[in-house]
Each structure stands twice: as C-alpha cells, then as structure tokens.
Amino acid sequence: MLLETKALSKHFGGLAAVSLLDISVREGEVVGLIGPNGAGKTTVLNLITGFLKPSQGRIFFEEKEISHKKPHTIARLGIGRTFQLAYLFPDFTVFENIVASFHIHPRTGFWEALLNTSSCRAKQGDIEEQAAEIMRLVGLEPVKEALGRNLPHGYQKLLSMARALAVKPKLLLLDEPIGGMSPQEIAFAMTVIEKVRTQGIAILLVEHNMKIMPLCDRVVVINFGNKIADGSMAEVRQNEEVIKAYFGRDDA
Amino acid sequence: MTARRSPNSKRKEAKKLLAALAVVVLLCLLPFSTTSPYYLHTFIITFIYVISAASLRTILLSGQISIAHGAFMGVGAYASAILAKELDWSPWLTMPIGGILAMAFGATTGYPLTRVRAIYFSMVSLFLGLAIVALMGVLQGITGGDIGMIDIPPLSTIAIRGLPAVDFGASKVPSYYFFLILTFVVLLILYRIEHSHVGMSWKAIAQSYMVASSVGVNESGQRLLAFAVGCFFAGIAGAGYAHYNMVLTRSSFGFLPSINLLIYVLVGGAGSFIGPVVGTAVLVIVPEVFRSLKAFVPFVFGGIMLFVVFFMRQGIAGLFKQLSVKLSGTGEKEMPSRAA
Numbered sequence: 001m002l003l004e005t006k007a008l009s010k011h012f013g014g015l016a017a018v019s020l021l022d023i024s025v026r027e028g029e030v031v032g033l034i035g036p037n038g039a040g041k042t043t044v045l046n047l048i049t050g051f052l053k054p055s056q057g058r059i060f061f062e063e064k065e066i067s068h069k070k071p072h073t074i075a076r077l078g079i080g081r082t083f084q085l086a087y088l089f090p091d092f093t094v095f096e097n098i099v100a101s102f103h104i105h106p107r108t109g110f111w112e113a114l115l116n117t118s119s120c121r122a123k124q125g126d127i128e129e130q131a132a133e134i135m136r137l138v139g140l141e142p143v144k145e146a147l148g149r150n151l152p153h154g155y156q157k158l159l160s161m162a163r164a165l166a167v168k169p170k171l172l173l174l175d176e177p178i179g180g181m182s183p184q185e186i187a188f189a190m191t192v193i194e195k196v197r198t199q200g201i202a203i204l205l206v207e208h209n210m211k212i213m214p215l216c217d218r219v220v221v222i223n224f225g226n227k228i229a230d231g232s233m234a235e236v237r238q239n240e241e242v243i244k245a246y247f248g249r250d251d252a
Numbered sequence: 253m254t255a256r257r258s259p260n261s262k263r264k265e266a267k268k269l270l271a272a273l274a275v276v277v278l279l280c281l282l283p284f285s286t287t288s289p290y291y292l293h294t295f296i297i298t299f300i301y302v303i304s305a306a307s308l309r310t311i312l313l314s315g316q317i318s319i320a321h322g323a324f325m326g327v328g329a330y331a332s333a334i335l336a337k338e339l340d341w342s343p344w345l346t347m348p349i350g351g352i353l354a355m356a357f358g359a360t361t362g363y364p365l366t367r368v369r370a371i372y373f374s375m376v377s378l379f380l381g382l383a384i385v386a387l388m389g390v391l392q393g394i395t396g397g398d399i400g401m402i403d404i405p406p407l408s409t410i411a412i413r414g415l416p417a418v419d420f421g422a423s424k425v426p427s428y429y430f431f432l433i434l435t436f437v438v439l440l441i442l443y444r445i446e447h448s449h450v451g452m453s454w455k456a457i458a459q460s461y462m463v464a465s466s467v468g469v470n471e472s473g474q475r476l477l478a479f480a481v482g483c484f485f486a487g488i489a490g491a492g493y494a495h496y497n498m499v500l501t502r503s504s505f506g507f508l509p510s511i512n513l514l515i516y517v518l519v520g521g522a523g524s525f526i527g528p529v530v531g532t533a534v535l536v537i538v539p540e541v542f543r544s545l546k547a548f549v550p551f552v553f554g555g556i557m558l559f560v561v562f563f564m565r566q567g568i569a570g571l572f573k574q575l576s577v578k579l580s581g582t583g584e585k586e587m588p589s590r591a592a
Contacts, residue, residue: 072465087463089455089464100452
C-alpha cells in the first residue's frame with residue numbers, strides 16, 4: 001500500500017471536519033475523492049501533506065508514518081500536491097516556477113552554489129533539462145517566459161501540476177485539477193493526467209466535476225467527514241448513502 | 253537568471269558586469285581627483301551603508317521585513333570594538349568575529365522569529381532591535397552606555413616587507429580603498445547567493461510559503477538562513493564603521509537607523525539587486541550635499557518616500573529598468589489567451 005490513513009480525524013473546535021477516515025491508495029492507482037461541498041475533501045489533502053495536524057489517527061506512506069511530519073519533509077518523501085487556489089509563484093516565469101520546484105532535491109550545497117563551481121553549473125543544467133521535459137509534458141512551452149501572475153486560469157492549473165511533478169512524486173494529490181476550466185481545457189488536462197498516470201505515478205484527486213471520473217480506478221465518497229462509499233464508479237453510483245448525500249432524498 | 257541562458261541574456265549579463273566594473277574603476281580613480289577628507293568620508297560612510305542595506309535586501313528576499321537590521325550592525329560594531337579595545341586584538345581579526353557574532357545572535361534570536369510571518373515578523377523584529385539597543389545601554393561597563401564608547405582602535409597599519417606601509421590613521425585614502433573593495437566583494441557574494449538555488453528558494457518562500465513547502469522547501473530553515481546571512485554582513489558593516497569612526501554611540505543603531513536602512517532599500521528599489529546601492533548612494537550623499545539644511549532632512553526623506561510609494565513602486569533602479577524596456581522595446585511577450 002502506497003498511502004494509508006487509519007481512523008484519521010480532524011476537529012476544528014467542536015466541528016469534526018474529518019472523522020475516523022480510512023483511505024488507501026495503491027501504487028500506480030488513480031483514486032477520486034468526491035463529496036458535496038464542505039465534506040472535508042481539501043482537509044484530507046492538507047492532513048496528508050502536513051499542512052494540518054491530525055487530531056487523531058495516523059497516516060502511512062510506504063508503510064512509514066508521516067502523521068506529524070512537516071510539509072517540506074513529506075514533499076521530499078515523494079508526495080506532490082496542487083492547491084485549489086494558491087497555485088504558483090506569481091513573480092517567477094513559468095519555467096522558473098518549475099525549476100524552483102526542483103530545488104527539493106538539494107544536490108548543490110550552499111557553498112558550492114556560492115562559489116558557482118562547475119559541478120554546480122552542470123547540475124543546474126541538468127535540472128533545467130528535466131524542467132523543460134516536464135514543461136513539454138504538460139504543454140506549457142508556448143508560455144515558457146510568461147510570469148505566473150499573468151497566466152490564464154487553465155495554464156495556472158497546468159503549471160501547478162507541473163510544479164508538483166518536479167518533486168518527482170510517487171503520489172500526486174490534485175485539488176480540483178479541472179475546476180473552472182473550459183471544455184477544451186478539460187479535455188487537454190485529462191490527457192495530461194492520463195500521461196502522468198502512464199508514468200506509474202499514483203494519483204489521489206479531489207473534484208466536483210464528474211467528467212474526471214472515467215480516469216479513476218476507484219472512487220471514495222465522503223460526507224461530513226465520514227466515508228460513505230468506496231469502490232468502482234459503477235458501484236458507488238448505486239450506493240443509497242451517496243444518492244442521499246447528493247440529492248438529499250429522504251427514504252424514510 | 254535561472255532561465256536557460258540565451259545569447260541575449262548572456263549579453264545582458266556581460267553588459268551588467270561591464271557597467272559594474274566601470275563604476276568601480278571610476279570610484280578607484282576618485283582619490284586622484286580629490287583627497288578632500290570630507291568627500292572621502294561621505295563615500296566611506298556610503299560604502300558602509302551600502303553593505304548594510306544590500307544585506308537587508310537579502311533578508312527581504314525571503315519575505316521577511318526586518319526592522320532590526322540597524323541593531324545587528326550595532327552588534328557587530330560593539331563586538332569588534334570591545335574585542336579590539338579591551339583584549340587588544342587586531343581589528344583585522346575582530347571585524348570578521350563581529351560579523352560572526354552578529355550572525356550567531358541573529359540565528360539564535362531569529363529562530364522564534366521564523367514562527368511568525370509578514371507584519372507579525374516585522375513587529376517582533378522591531379522589538380528585538382529595541383531590546384538589543386537597550387542591552388547596549390545596560391552593559392554600560394563595556395559599551396559606555398549612553399555616553400558611548402571612545403578610543404576604539406583604528407584599522408591597524410598593514411606593513412608588508414618590500415611594500416610601502418599602509419597607514420589608516422594618516423589619511424582617509426587607505427580607508428576609502430579598503431571599504432570600496434570590501435563593498436565590492438560583499439556585493440559579489442550577495443549577488444551569487446541571490447542567483448543560486450538558495451536565493452531562488454528564498455524568493456519562492458516570499459511569494460507563497462505554502463507552495464514553497466509543498467515542493468519541499470524547508471520554510472523556517474531557509475528563512476533562518478537568509479536572516480543569518482543578512483545579519484552577518486550587517487555585523488561586518490557595523491564592525492567596519494566602529495574602527496573607521498573610532499567612536500560608537502548606541503543611538504546609531506536604534507529604531508530610526510533601522511528604518512532608514514529600509515528606506516534606502518525601498519527608495520532604490522527592493523526588486524533589483526542594485527536597488528539598495530542606488531538608494532543608499534542617493535539618500536546618504538544628498539543630505540550631505542545640503543548639509544546646511546540638516547534640520548529638514550527627515551522631511552525630505554518623508555517626501556521622497558511618499559513619492560516612491562505613489563509614483564515609482566519599483567524604486568529608482570526600477571525606473572531605469574522601465575526606461576530601458578521602453579527604449580529597447582523588450583517588454584514581456586503577449587501570450588495566447590487560453591490553454592490548449
């Protein structure tokens with residue numbers, strides 16, 4: 001198992017945003033995390049990546065516990081993520097955004113960088129090569145030199161994915177990867193996600209837009225912080241609880 | 253720049269280096285046209301504050317607006333002065349020690365500072381600066397308290413066999429050259445740090461600490477590193493000032509001097525590397541030129557500050573950049589409006 005949460009809970013004051021949640025992601029698997037607004041989906045991503053501390057429960061990544069580690073440590077272990085809103089570094093160009101995200105792999109030390117040794121320059125060239133490759137993968141080459149702040153929304157979403165890929169993740173967490181996109185942009189973003197998946201990177205994604213569902217091997221539905229269904233799209237669609245959560249149908 | 257070096261950016265970089273060398277050569281020639289101690293003094297003071305302002309900008313790069321930088325200059329100044337005066341050590345040795353002590357002090361006091369961000373960071377740094385100056389008063393046994401410290405040993409004579417001795421007491425010319433070289437070296441080091449991946453991480457944190465930590469940048473660690481590096485060079489500047497001036501009063505390192513350093517950086521342009529150099533040069537030399545109107549200096553500073561805030565957010569250096577973009581027509585390229 002690549003990622004596993006056990007009885008994961010998060011309380012904000014008296015409110016349980018996430019309660020006793022068990023989620024798992026296998027190597028190379030694409031899992032969709034869905035649920036109505038306020039179900040606690042983004043909170044789950046923030047808990048996994050260390051931006052929030054769990055109130056209870058534990059999180060394991062490759063069988064090692066990461067429950068109370070800091071965000072940068074978790075990123076270094078191989079979990080990349082995108083954000084719903086704060087996507088990128090606004091004052092860096094697209095290319096710099098990706099290059100900056102490579103610095104997670106600190107191959108050059110402080111002194112080496114200061115003296116600008118030839119080995120340091122070679123490593124820098126290597127990083128720029130790989131950054132260019134990621135840029136091609138997500139189709140950002142046409143806007144390479146544009147500043148992050150000037151990017152249209154669709155490109156921003158793609159850039160945040162490119163940035164997360166620079167971490168060389170084994171697991172990629174995507175927070176609404178196609179939110180607010182036009183139909184053409186959605187089609188393109190889905191081909192990008194498909195390409196990422198063929199590289200063997202596991203994906204856990206949060207999304208409202210059901211168009212993404214064909215990409216998912218498995219779907220986990222949560223509501224009010226509780227897991228109400230877990231299985232293939234077809235199975236989940238039949239689930240009474242899910243229907244109730246989405247359409248508010250009262251069977252009583 | 254981290255973008256792959258195109259021939260164009262290489263040429264730009266060469267141009268920049270050439271311009272910097274031209275300025276240095278001109279400054280090297282200055283003592284041949286005038287040995288007036290007054291002019292040389294003005295330049296030496298400018299050099300010292302350029303080091304301090306540039307190192308403050310290094311801290312700003314990581315998104316931390318420190319209002320304690322003047323105080324850290326003071327830590328270096330008093331540390332070096334006390335070691336040289338009380339223990340009779342050579343100022344050539346005590347100056348780097350002053351820098352290291354300022355850095356160590358910055359790193360230890362900076363640790364809790366990395367727990368707070370933005371305005372809260374600035375507030376805490378403000379009180380840290382005030383506390384440091386208060387400490388200088390409390391330790392009056394060695395610092396001289398409010399009376400100040402006098403008889404600080406000047407830079408000692410360099411005597412190398414076969415070469416004429418360099419005596420820093422006889423004229424201001426040797427001091428002028430020493431601080432010119434020191435400034436150049438410090439700026440070179442700060443430039444390299446800024447353009448390495450370390451500098452890039454600092455800029456990344458300043459733009460979004462959340463995104464930065466999501467790609468593995470150790471936010472608090474890198475912020476502490478930026479703060480310590482900045483404090484080191486502030487300490488060096490302060491130590492140089494102590495042995496050049498030979499008199500220290502703690503009021504030189506209080507709230508206003510710290511704010512002035514910030515003003516130097518902002519007026520020059522915090523966004524560009526030469527910003528603090530330009531800002532310091534303008535704001536140290538201009539008041540000296542209009543010395544007879546000294547009482548009005550705070551008003552002039554305030555006026556300049558207002559002007560910068562309203563009309564040139566990028567500072568004086570940014571103004572040059574905008575002009576050169578306009579003249580050469582190399583603005584940012586239009587981009588396609590939609591993805592895919």
